[in-house]
Amino acid sequence: xxxxxxxxxxxxxxxxxxxxxxxxVLVSGPGRLARVAGLEEGLKAYPERARFQVCQAxxxxxxxxxxxxLEAAGATALVTVGGVETQAAIAATGRVPILxxxxxxxxxxxxxxxxxxxxxxxxxxxxxxxxLAGKRLEWLVRAWPETRRVLVLYQPEVVPTPRxxxxxxxxxxxxxxxxxxFPASRPQAIAGLAExxxxxxxxxxxxxxxxxxENHLDRVLATLNAAGVPLVGLNxxxxxxxxxxxxxxxxxxxxxxAAGMLARVLAGYxxxxxxxxxxxxxxxxxxxxxxxxxxxxxxxxxxDLAEAP
Amino acid sequence: xxxxxxxxxxxxxxxxxxxxxxxxxxxxxxxxxxxxEAARARLAGTALALAAQLERRIAAEDAVLKSVCRLAxxxxxxxxxxxxxALDELDEIEVNGRLASRFRVVGPGDALPPAPDxxxxxxxxxxxxxxxxxxxxxxxxxxxxxxRPLLAPVGRVGGGLRARLFGPxxxxxxxxxxxxxxxxxxxxxxxxxxxxQVEVALPERALLGPLYRANAAMLALLAxxxxxxxxxxxxxxxxLARPLGLLARxxxxxEAGRRPPPIPETGPEEARRAIRAFNRMAEAQAAxxxxxxxxxxxRTHELALALAKARAANRAKTxxxxxxxxxxxxxxxxxxxxxxxxxxPDVDWxxxxxxEFLAVIEEEADxxxxxxxxxxxxxxxxxxxxxxxxxxxxxxxxxxxxxxxLRALAAGHPLTLDLDPRLPVLAADPDRLWSLxxxxxxxxxxxxxxxxxxxxxxxxxxxxxxxxxxxxxxxIPDAEKERVFEPFHRLDDRPGGSGxxxxxxxxxxxxxGGRVAIEDAPEGGTRVRVWLPAEGNDADTGGG
Numbered sequence: 101x102x103x104x105x106x107x108x109x110x111x112x113x114x115x116x117x118x119x120x121x122x123x124x125v126l127v128s129g130p131g132r133l134a135r136v137a138g139l140e141e142g143l144k145a146y147p148e149r150a151r152f153q154v155c156q157a158x159x160x161x162x163x164x165x166x167x168x169x170l171e172a173a174g175a176t177a178l179v180t181v182g183g184v185e186t187q188a189a190i191a192a193t194g195r196v197p198i199l200x201x202x203x204x205x206x207x208x209x210x211x212x213x214x215x216x217x218x219x220x221x222x223x224x225x226x227x228x229x230x231x232l233a234g235k236r237l238e239w240l241v242r243a244w245p246e247t248r249r250v251l252v253l254y255q256p257e258v259v260p261t262p263r264x265x266x267x268x269x270x271x272x273x274x275x276x277x278x279x280x281x282f283p284a285s286r287p288q289a290i291a292g293l294a295e296x297x298x299x300x301x302x303x304x305x306x307x308x309x310x311x312x313x314e315n316h317l318d319r320v321l322a323t324l325n326a327a328g329v330p331l332v333g334l335n336x337x338x339x340x341x342x343x344x345x346x347x348x349x350x351x352x353x354x355x356x357x358a359a360g361m362l363a364r365v366l367a368g369y370x371x372x373x374x375x376x377x378x379x380x381x382x383x384x385x386x387x388x389x390x391x392x393x394x395x396x397x398x399x400x401x402x403x404d405l406a407e408a409p
Numbered sequence: 410x411x412x413x414x415x416x417x418x419x420x421x422x423x424x425x426x427x428x429x430x431x432x433x434x435x436x437x438x439x440x441x442x443x444x445x446e447a448a449r450a451r452l453a454g455t456a457l458a459l460a461a462q463l464e465r466r467i468a469a470e471d472a473v474l475k476s477v478c479r480l481a482x483x484x485x486x487x488x489x490x491x492x493x494x495a496l497d498e499l500d501e502i503e504v505n506g507r508l509a510s511r512f513r514v515v516g517p518g519d520a521l522p523p524a525p526d527x528x529x530x531x532x533x534x535x536x537x538x539x540x541x542x543x544x545x546x547x548x549x550x551x552x553x554x555x556x557r558p559l560l561a562p563v564g565r566v567g568g569g570l571r572a573r574l575f576g577p578x579x580x581x582x583x584x585x586x587x588x589x590x591x592x593x594x595x596x597x598x599x600x601x602x603x604x605x606q607v608e609v610a611l612p613e614r615a616l617l618g619p620l621y622r623a624n625a626a627m628l629a630l631l632a633x634x635x636x637x638x639x640x641x642x643x644x645x646x647x648x649l650a651r652p653l654g655l656l657a658r659x660x661x662x663x664e665a666g667r668r669p670p671p672i673p674e675t676g677p678e679e680a681r682r683a684i685r686a687f688n689r690m691a692e693a694q695a696a697x698x699x700x701x702x703x704x705x706x707x708r709t710h711e712l713a714l715a716l717a718k719a720r721a722a723n724r725a726k727t728x729x730x731x732x733x734x735x736x737x738x739x740x741x742x743x744x745x746x747x748x749x750x751x752x753x754p755d756v757d758w759x760x761x762x763x764x765e766f767l768a769v770i771e772e773e774a775d776x777x778x779x780x781x782x783x784x785x786x787x788x789x790x791x792x793x794x795x796x797x798x799x800x801x802x803x804x805x806x807x808x809x810x811x812x813x814x815l816r817a818l819a820a821g822h823p824l825t826l827d828l829d830p831r832l833p834v835l836a837a838d839p840d841r842l843w844s845l846x847x848x849x850x851x852x853x854x855x856x857x858x859x860x861x862x863x864x865x866x867x868x869x870x871x872x873x874x875x876x877x878x879x880x881x882x883x884x885i886p887d888a889e890k891e892r893v894f895e896p897f898h899r900l901d902d903r904p905g906g907s908g909x910x911x912x913x914x915x916x917x918x919x920x921x922g923g924r925v926a927i928e929d930a931p932e933g934g935t936r937v938r939v940w941l942p943a944e945g946n947d948a949d950t951g952g953g
Contacts, residue, residue, distance in 0.1 A: 214535070215534045215535055216535020216536070217535070231512050232512060235511075235512065235513065235514055238514045267513070270516075271514035274514055274515075274516040274517070275514070360561055375534075375535055377557070378512070378534055378536065380497060380558045380561070381497050382512070384494075401487060405490055405494050
């Protein structure tokens, strides 16, 4: 009987279900991990299953190494949570499909020639943050009609910036708002924000898509709130952290929306035939506590339309 | 059960795999049909649910747009914002000329492009937008609604479903995802209340994937079973084909007249029995052929001998005719010569000469008569008609009385007669006996050199007497001693004689119940010994 003791183990091994397909996730910082959480949560609504392996790196080289390692591990797909991650994944891998979750100005990155039929091996959900920059300014004006001058916090070298600024300038022209620009390419540059606020205080600050600003948002919010300047953020998560207002798809919502695309990729559909999607649910979110702390009262109709973070 | 039957059973089992495969194919078709039917039911249920969802959503959109229309009179901008907040799929809305957008800031003078109610156009992202327009007492509302979010829940149904929304005229309004993999699709459509149709489809390959895999495994097993079952069939075929081939080759050899080697016994018992029977048959056939060949050979030999004998006889007859002609012509020539000489008017012959001439003519006539008598006797004897007129004959007296005639026959040879005084009395035909004696003496005289003696003797012998004629000639080889009595046989083509003298002599001896033999004489030459029975002794009891 001892000799046959291995038999149940063998049968157990034979009956073990096939391993789930691996989905690798590239993240440049913790600020966008909520998108991955939303993706996992959203995938539960589909019949397809996968195991996720997150690889986080702050630099492009680190992200490329992550992408190579995940492809070598047999990943069925790579999920990226931003433009830098997507760029690194494309450069470092050769065949694996790449699904981005919440990429801003996706067409401007040059990953594909058109949105409705991207072709190749890259597609995903655009967060619309570049296109919604003007709308955020509009909601700010509606919530605080006295707004005359807005400080724009942006990172000049990131791809979505030109499109976002274009939208923003058009909106500012329509709304009659003056824009002050405050670029920051490195985290150290954020330190100059307080001095800038002190020199010429704006009515509000508006954040454009930028991994430098997003990854140091708490410091930025502390500086702005200390100066009594409300921040118009990108999404509800930033409102929850202290921004006064935001209009855009939340990170979790973006993840949930991308889950449908990931399910199709896992089912075997070629990712190049999946159109790039706009966010289905851009939300107006308002943090009443922030407004109260700043000593301001937003317009009641905006408050009625907005959601709490 | 014999081995052959056993092998046939295995072959039949192999053949049974074919119906099994047919059954499997039918089963596959049935299972596939049932699978597809179940999938169709699932698709129909999904389409129904999706249609209901769409109809509910369309009804909700209608309700919101109508509400907005009612609010339009008070504050169109606010009404538009309310609509955007209430409907996620609403992209842009125009209320009494005031435009509101979800994604862009609207400037002065911005308005929706003109489009009929229910029309579909693509926005800058390639997404289809549905134009809805409604009017009420408060004003007029136009809206562009995104269709894709409406179909997004279809993907959650799972199993790779694809949903498409068709408008009036079958125009594709929206689709839930990409086209999907190539191949056949199983689809079902459901008509909405507004005339649109929603289609839910599923790729057949993905649907039947598990069934295909099971089918492939089963087909592989069937192929394996078929291969395994074919092995006995192959062995059966070989076990029958090999002995049959050997039999056919051996039969071909037999047909060509060759003797085939024995076929090795192989295959099942039945084939072995057939091979054994064939081998026996081939062996018997070979034996019969060999016996027949021997008989033919023997018969051919006999025929060759007979032919040689006939040819020899023919040659002998030719020689006989020549000899007879010569034998007859010689005395005739003498007779004609002497007779012509006697009648010649120019010669005056003396009487003595005339008598001498007449004596020669008489002698030659006698000689001619003997030759003719010999021929007649031979012919009679050949026909079995040689008649004897036996009379009691005192052998000694009769022989002494014939001495002058014998000496005349042996002209040129001294002839002596040695008679025993105790010679018995014979019962013999004197004319035939003379013919016998004359032939023997004349034969001795003809074949011996002139001057050599010829001895005729007679002495009593048991049951009769023995008569002998001896000469001093060259003798007769032993191989010819018996043949010289054959008619027309002549020894070494020696000149003279007709070849029937000794044959007539033996016929005469045998007609008298006696025997004749030739042997070498003690003093050289030839001795002919004749045994003749004494009177009253018919039995052949004599020795010699």
